[in-house]
Amino acid sequence: MKFLARKIKGNSLWSDALRRLLNDRFATWSFVVITVYVVMAILVFFNLVGSSWQESMGPSREAPDLSQGPLHWMGLDIFGRSVVLKTIQGTYTAMYVGLVSSLIAIPIGVLFGAVAGYFGGWVDDLITWFSTMLANIPEFLLLIAIAIAMGKGTTTVCIALGVTSWVGLARLIRAEFMKHKNREYVVAAQALGGGHMRRIMKHIFPNVLHIVIISFSLRFVTGIKSEVILTYLGLGAEIGQRSSWGLMIADASGELMQGVWWGLAAATAAMFPIVLAFSLFADALRDAIDPKLRH
Amino acid sequence: MSSSDILVSVRDLEVEFSTREGPVKAINKISFDIPRGKTVGLVGESGSGKSVTSLAAMRLIPNPPGQVTGGQILFNGTDLLKISEAEMRKIRGNKISMIFQEPMTSLNPVFTVGYQIAETLMLHQGLSKSQARAKTLDLLNQVGIPNPSQKIDAYPHEMSGGQKQRVMIAMAIGCEPDLLIADEPTTALDVTIQKQVLDLLQDLQEKYKMSMLFITHDLGVIADIADDVVVMYRGDIVEKNKTEEIFLRPSHPYTKGLLACRPPLTEHPRRLVTVSDFMTVDGKEKVAPKIEYVNPTRSFTEAANPVVLEVKDLKKHFPIRGGIFGGVVDHFKAVDGVSFSVRKGRTLGLVGESGCGKTTLGRTILRLIEPTGGDILWKGQNITHIGSEPMRQLRRQMQIIFQDPYASLNPRMTVGAAITEPMEIHKIHGQKAERLARAEHLLEKVGLPAKALSRYPHEFSGGQRQRICIARALAVEPEFIVCDESVSALDVSIQAQILNLLLDLQEEMNLTYIFISHDLAVVKFIADDVLVMNKGKIVEMASAEEIYKNPRDEYTRKLLSAIPKGVPKTLLDRGITLPNLNA
Numbered sequence: 001m002k003f004l005a006r007k008i009k010g011n012s013l014w015s016d017a018l019r020r021l022l023n024d025r026f027a028t029w030s031f032v033v034i035t036v037y038v039v040m041a042i043l044v045f046f047n048l049v050g051s052s053w054q055e056s057m058g059p060s061r062e063a064p065d066l067s068q069g070p071l072h073w074m075g076l077d078i079f080g081r082s083v084v085l086k087t088i089q090g091t092y093t094a095m096y097v098g099l100v101s102s103l104i105a106i107p108i109g110v111l112f113g114a115v116a117g118y119f120g121g122w123v124d125d126l127i128t129w130f131s132t133m134l135a136n137i138p139e140f141l142l143l144i145a146i147a148i149a150m151g152k153g154t155t156t157v158c159i160a161l162g163v164t165s166w167v168g169l170a171r172l173i174r175a176e177f178m179k180h181k182n183r184e185y186v187v188a189a190q191a192l193g194g195g196h197m198r199r200i201m202k203h204i205f206p207n208v209l210h211i212v213i214i215s216f217s218l219r220f221v222t223g224i225k226s227e228v229i230l231t232y233l234g235l236g237a238e239i240g241q242r243s244s245w246g247l248m249i250a251d252a253s254g255e256l257m258q259g260v261w262w263g264l265a266a267a268t269a270a271m272f273p274i275v276l277a278f279s280l281f282a283d284a285l286r287d288a289i290d291p292k293l294r295h
Numbered sequence: 296m297s298s299s300d301i302l303v304s305v306r307d308l309e310v311e312f313s314t315r316e317g318p319v320k321a322i323n324k325i326s327f328d329i330p331r332g333k334t335v336g337l338v339g340e341s342g343s344g345k346s347v348t349s350l351a352a353m354r355l356i357p358n359p360p361g362q363v364t365g366g367q368i369l370f371n372g373t374d375l376l377k378i379s380e381a382e383m384r385k386i387r388g389n390k391i392s393m394i395f396q397e398p399m400t401s402l403n404p405v406f407t408v409g410y411q412i413a414e415t416l417m418l419h420q421g422l423s424k425s426q427a428r429a430k431t432l433d434l435l436n437q438v439g440i441p442n443p444s445q446k447i448d449a450y451p452h453e454m455s456g457g458q459k460q461r462v463m464i465a466m467a468i469g470c471e472p473d474l475l476i477a478d479e480p481t482t483a484l485d486v487t488i489q490k491q492v493l494d495l496l497q498d499l500q501e502k503y504k505m506s507m508l509f510i511t512h513d514l515g516v517i518a519d520i521a522d523d524v525v526v527m528y529r530g531d532i533v534e535k536n537k538t539e540e541i542f543l544r545p546s547h548p549y550t551k552g553l554l555a556c557r558p559p560l561t562e563h564p565r566r567l568v569t570v571s572d573f574m575t576v577d578g579k580e581k582v583a584p585k586i587e588y589v590n591p592t593r594s595f596t597e598a599a600n601p602v603v604l605e606v607k608d609l610k611k612h613f614p615i616r617g618g619i620f621g622g623v624v625d626h627f628k629a630v631d632g633v634s635f636s637v638r639k640g641r642t643l644g645l646v647g648e649s650g651c652g653k654t655t656l657g658r659t660i661l662r663l664i665e666p667t668g669g670d671i672l673w674k675g676q677n678i679t680h681i682g683s684e685p686m687r688q689l690r691r692q693m694q695i696i697f698q699d700p701y702a703s704l705n706p707r708m709t710v711g712a713a714i715t716e717p718m719e720i721h722k723i724h725g726q727k728a729e730r731l732a733r734a735e736h737l738l739e740k741v742g743l744p745a746k747a748l749s750r751y752p753h754e755f756s757g758g759q760r761q762r763i764c765i766a767r768a769l770a771v772e773p774e775f776i777v778c779d780e781s782v783s784a785l786d787v788s789i790q791a792q793i794l795n796l797l798l799d800l801q802e803e804m805n806l807t808y809i810f811i812s813h814d815l816a817v818v819k820f821i822a823d824d825v826l827v828m829n830k831g832k833i834v835e836m837a838s839a840e841e842i843y844k845n846p847r848d849e850y851t852r853k854l855l856s857a858i859p860k861g862v863p864k865t866l867l868d869r870g871i872t873l874p875n876l877n878a
Contacts, residue, residue: 013706013707013751013753014707183702184697184698184699184702184703185702185703185704185705185706187658187663187697187703188695188697188703188704188764188767189705189716190663191661191663191690191694191695192690192694192716192717192720192767192768192770192771193687193688193690193691193717193720193721193771194716194720195683195687198720202708202716203705203708206705206707206708207705207706207707
């Protein structure tokens with residue numbers, strides 16, 4: 001990717017960050033892995049891949065067999081369905097939960113954090129009080145409560161994860177806003193006649209955006225992992241239209257005793273690269289875009 | 296001088312930094328000596344390579360991107376660049392120690408100052424805990440910390456900037472080093488504190504007979520302290536000589552420029568001389584223009600210079616909270632009953648030490664901080680309590696230029712966006728294209744090329760950034776500008792350029808300034824009238840000339856006596872005056 005890095009023009013902190021990312025081997029490979037998963041999820045969404053996953057391909061719980069073609073590589077499940085296709089289907093669920101739960105949590109966190117940090121006073125007290133209260137309820141209890149109240153399903157998992165996980169980001173953003181609002185460039189904007197919205201959106205926000213981006217990629221991983229755990233606990237995806245890695249792992253709890261390891265192995269093997277890639281990418285992102293880490 | 300008299304000998308030192316555009320030479324084969332027990336002043340502007348030289352001597356150049364590519368640094372005959380890292384550690388902080396520019400960040404905030412000093416002593420001198428504490432007390436006493444037995448257990452945040460720098464000095468001299476490197480140790484300090492720290496360093500140097508390498512951008516500062524001076528420009532040594540010789544007979548145009556660009560205290564030139572008056576960018580000598588001296592007291596008439604700003608009994612008190620329930624226990628009176636007025640087209644200087652309330656006053660006048668009491672009248676209209684929208688409209692007429700040009704520009708906005716933003720806010724100067732054209736014009740006015748528009752603040756030097764800030768303030772065509780320590784963070788040579796620019800703009804656009812500074816020399820040059828502030832109150836108010844000639848208040852006298860004379864004392868004592876370089 002170095003040849004791409006050399007092509008980037010401009011000297012803004014963003015183009016500089018992109019140049020750094022492209023020069024970072026880990027970041028580049030992580031990005032390639034993430035892209036492969038995203039493309040896979042999109043293909044599944046449009047039913048271009050793995051739409052026939054519910055069809056029976058052979059005997060129940062057939063062991064992995066390399067000779068019968070790719071669909072048999074990871075064996076078959078209790079209903080004789082291809083584990084490879086189920087895993088591919090699960091990619092969609094995982095990416096969906098990661099994305100949607102982040103898209104819910106991050107705007108809430110940013111909004112509350114920004115408002116609390118910028119305005120301070122009673123607004124800050126109120127938001128801090130509310131978020132601390134929320135953070136003090138054990139997360140899984142809250143998730144279980146929401147899941148029970150709203151009924152099971154992938155969307156419930158997304159909402160439950162979204163509304164419970166914004167607190168950490170809100171605290172980070174609040175601290176950054178408190179720091180930046182008294183910086184001279186923000187006071188300068190005020191002296192020039194800029195109102196609150198301009199100062200928040202045009203001046204402070206771009207300077208804390210790196211935190212949002214980094215926490216987005218970290219949230220994504222947490223979303224994927226939490227979906228698996230919640231589904232395993234029986235609160236997540238229902239057996240229905242789409243498969244999920246969590247469901248596969250949940251099934252494995254009974255199957256492992258009978259020596260059926262391939263369902264669990266396939267789900268774990270699919271999860272491992274994406275979780276690792278996102279974590280590495282978040283790390284590289286922080287190195288590239290956090291102004292504090294610059295020389 | 297025999298070789299045994301030389302403590303440090305730098306020979307053909309070369310340092311390179313790798314950048315995206317390829318390797319850049321920061322230091323280009325420089326050679327100089329530091330004699331035993333003497334002080335060498337290393338002078339040059341930001342980026343001249345003076346700090347890199349000192350870091351090379353400590354073997355502290357960050358690698359990558361930096362690398363020493365050649366030469367020797369002989370310390371007592373040993374080449375510091377050849378010895379092992381373990382051997383170097385024994386020398387660093389022990390035989391060679393260093394004080395940095397920023398006392399605020401060079402002390403660890405979570406340890407007491409006593410602990411930080413004692414740690415060095417235990418590490419290098421093998422003292423026991425109680426011995427180290429006793430020696431720390433003695434050191435704090437030597438560097439003039441009041442009440443050392445209490446202050447030894449204080450945390451850095453409980454001390455003032457000057458005290459922190461004293462602690463740094465105590466730490467540096469703790470192991471009785473052979474060489475003390477002082478990297479701009481007084482640049483971040485007020486003039487009064489600067490004088491105290493300089494006196495202290497000189498005393499300690501004589502007492503311990505150590506050598507000192509004093510790095511500064513201001514030749515005036517080292518006039519008294521240095522025995523020899525080395526002048527650096529863009530990685531080269533352009534001149535080295537005895538201090539007296541440098542002041543009496545500077546040979547390189549850059550040295551001449553540095554000597555001439557300080558605001559003089561006795562005469563009143565119309566413009567300050569700058570380095571570029573003496574030499575071209577590539578170092579060729581120019582014939583310096585003759586300085587035009589003017590009558591320091593500019594006359595004014597009621598018709599042409601009506602009072603535009605009137606401040607009456609202005610107060611800003613910050614509540615101090617304490618007790619279990621965080622109630623208000625007292626008030627910190629940052630501004631305490633200040634009254635004055637400013638006339639159109641004139642400059643009011645506001646002088647005082649850090650913490651005297653001058654910045655708060657400047658910001659309160661612009662209602663960037665809400666006043667506690669009193670009135671602010673702008674062209675007769677009381678603006679103390681007007682709503683945020685009318686105040687926002689008024690901001691077109693009143694602007695501010697801050698001290699730190701690095702902090703006052705948004706790093707994520709191009710220069711073009713920064714300068715057009717105020718026009719956008721006030722919906723003036725038509726559409727985007729017209730606004731950009733106007734921004735281009737403003738950049739030209741402050742002496743920057745039009746292509747700067749699409750670039751980002753971090754690509755500019757401190758002086759250039761301050762020019763951008765000025766252009767941004769001018770974008771709304773203000774009548775009145777508060778310059779809050781606007782030149783304090785800049786090198787003297789750059790400071791002269793910015794002061795000239797401010798004067799030119801005032802003349803051209805009939806601007807009114809309030810010029811805030813801790814440096815009376817700068818204020819005397821630029822201001823018509825001067826207010827001296829101490830502890831939130833005005834202690835003296837008079838014309839700039841009058842303040843300098845007949846200071847009435849004790850505090851004003853203290854400020855005046857702290858200004859570096861810019862002439863070696865040995866010359867002053869013999870009644871020798873410096874040659875007029877522009878004659």
